Amino acid sequence: MRILYVNNHGGGFADFINIEEGTTIDKLFKEKMPHEESQDYLIRVNRQPVPKDYVLKDNDRVTITPTKIEGARPVHA
Amino acid sequence: MEKQKKLIRFAGMILEAICQLKKQHLRQLQSNLEDFCQKCDGACKESHLFYAAVERNWTGSAEKIRSRISRNLNDFSYNLQRFKEMINADKGKQPKFSDIFAELNQIEQDLGELQFDLKKKTISVVTDPVSLDDISFGSFEIRLNISEICKLYTESPYIVVALEPNPAGADSNVTHPHVSSEKLCEGDGHTAIRRALEDGRLCDFFTMIVNILQTYNPDSPYVSLDDWDGISCYDCGYTVSGDDCYYCEYCERDYCSQCSSYCQMCDTTICLGCAYECPSCNEPVCKSCTAACKECEETFCKDCLTEEGLCQSCEDNRKENENEEQESESEKPEACPAVLSDSVGETAIHA
Numbered sequence A: 001m002r003i004l005y006v007n008n009h010g011g012g013f014a015d016f017i018n019i020e021e022g023t024t025i026d027k028l029f030k031e032k033m034p035h036e037e038s039q040d041y042l043i044r045v046n047r048q049p050v051p052k053d054y055v056l057k058d059n060d061r062v063t064i065t066p067t068k069i070e071g072a073r074p075v076h077a
Numbered sequence B: 001m002e003k004q005k006k007l008i009r010f011a012g013m014i015l016e017a018i019c020q021l022k023k024q025h026l027r028q029l030q031s032n033l034e035d036f037c038q039k040c041d042g043a044c045k046e047s048h049l050f051y052a053a054v055e056r057n058w059t060g061s062a063e064k065i066r067s068r069i070s071r072n073l074n075d076f077s078y079n080l081q082r083f084k085e086m087i088n089a090d091k092g093k094q095p096k097f098s099d100i101f102a103e104l105n106q107i108e109q110d111l112g113e114l115q116f117d118l119k120k121k122t123i124s125v126v127t128d129p130v131s132l133d134d135i136s137f138g139s140f141e142i143r144l145n146i147s148e149i150c151k152l153y154t155e156s157p158y159i160v161v162a163l164e165p166n167p168a169g170a171d172s173n174v175t176h177p178h179v180s181s182e183k184l185c186e187g188d189g190h191t192a193i194r195r196a197l198e199d200g201r202l203c204d205f206f207t208m209i210v211n212i213l214q215t216y217n218p219d220s221p222y223v224s225l226d227d228w229d230g231i232s233c234y235d236c237g238y239t240v241s242g243d244d245c246y247y248c249e250y251c252e253r254d255y256c257s258q259c260s261s262y263c264q265m266c267d268t269t270i271c272l273g274c275a276y277e278c279p280s281c282n283e284p285v286c287k288s289c290t291a292a293c294k295e296c297e298e299t300f301c302k303d304c305l306t307e308e309g310l311c312q313s314c315e316d317n318r319k320e321n322e323n324e325e326q327e328s329e330s331e332k333p334e335a336c337p338a339v340l341s342d343s344v345g346e347t348a349i350h351a
Helices: A025-032 B002-055 B059-088 B097-111 B146-151 B187-198 B202-213 B312-331
Strands: A002-007 A013-018 A041-045 A061-066 B114-117 B122-126 B130-132 B135-138 B140-145 B158-162 B174-176 B246-248 B253-255 B260-262 B269-271 B290-292 B299-301
Touching: A002 A025, A025 A041, A025 A061, A061 B202, B002 B059, B002 B097, B002 B114, B002 B146, B002 B187, B097 B114, B097 B122, B097 B202, B122 B202, B140 B146, B140 B202, B158 B174, B158 B202, B187 B202, B246 B269
Parallel strands: A002 A061
Antiparallel strands: A002 A013, A041 A061, B114 B122, B122 B140, B130 B135, B140 B158, B246 B253, B260 B269, B290 B299
């Protein structure tokens, strides 16, 4: 089945992806962000917070946004 | 109802701005494509010239053309690579009106009340008070100018306004370690923020900015938290804590210990610029403790002037002159009464 996957980590990603039936949001996170902790991210499905064991449905909209993003001072050449 | 009308109106404005942005991107691609075609034409012309030179055995000309082609090929491959990256870059799908409207509603749900300014065409989100390492910066207003969205690739379309500013001691423009003159330096979030705005994902856009404000990057702030309450030396710019800075009473500026001194006579703190070095004793003194020599008019510290207001050199000169006068007075012979001859009243008679 197909979901809209938006990941604001790094350079950002936003597109439809195919996932297996019965995939939970926790499983999807672990697959897409294997070295990250979910508590460091704001995870929404269809713009709402959901429990970890929420089973994703066709055309669901998943957004993952890091809660800690480091700003910087611009370096001029 | 009024609120919903505003949301609808602004959703329409934002959608149009994003459409303009996409058009601009396509125009940029078009311009790059034309440049690329011109370079290809140039290469074709060089090819014809080269062919003619080779056929006619004009080896000198052929060599010159070869060098020129070689130089142009370096530029060519660079421009080709850039153009390829640009044309392959995925700029995301065009959002729909319903998407933008849903985004605005989600902002209200996740981040609090959205503020609208129809005249200035801005929408704003006010953050909760931000505090990093026990330093409070107050709340910030993230103000997105809808008219500026189309300039996303050249300018930042939003500003971050400190509502209860606690700016850095060294620079009042820095209201947050990563905000200077109301511009946020996005750091790691730069690309994702731009991408979110291109796609019309306004809630993600505002959320990421809030998250940057709530995160401290000690490796690259405008002013570090350690120096936040510090003061910048007016001379060298070094940031010092309030306890380690020195205030010059003459120019009324703050200085570090290296750039300040004190008057050797009255102990007043002065900066090196306001300090005067007495040419006689070479000690730093303040202006109030100086005076001009009445003779040579050069300025000295008051300690180096005599009671008569003369510097040592002039005093020495004066003493020398006095001594000379006294000596010359003592060398003058005494006046003796005239010794008259026997012949009184003689006078010379010329033959």
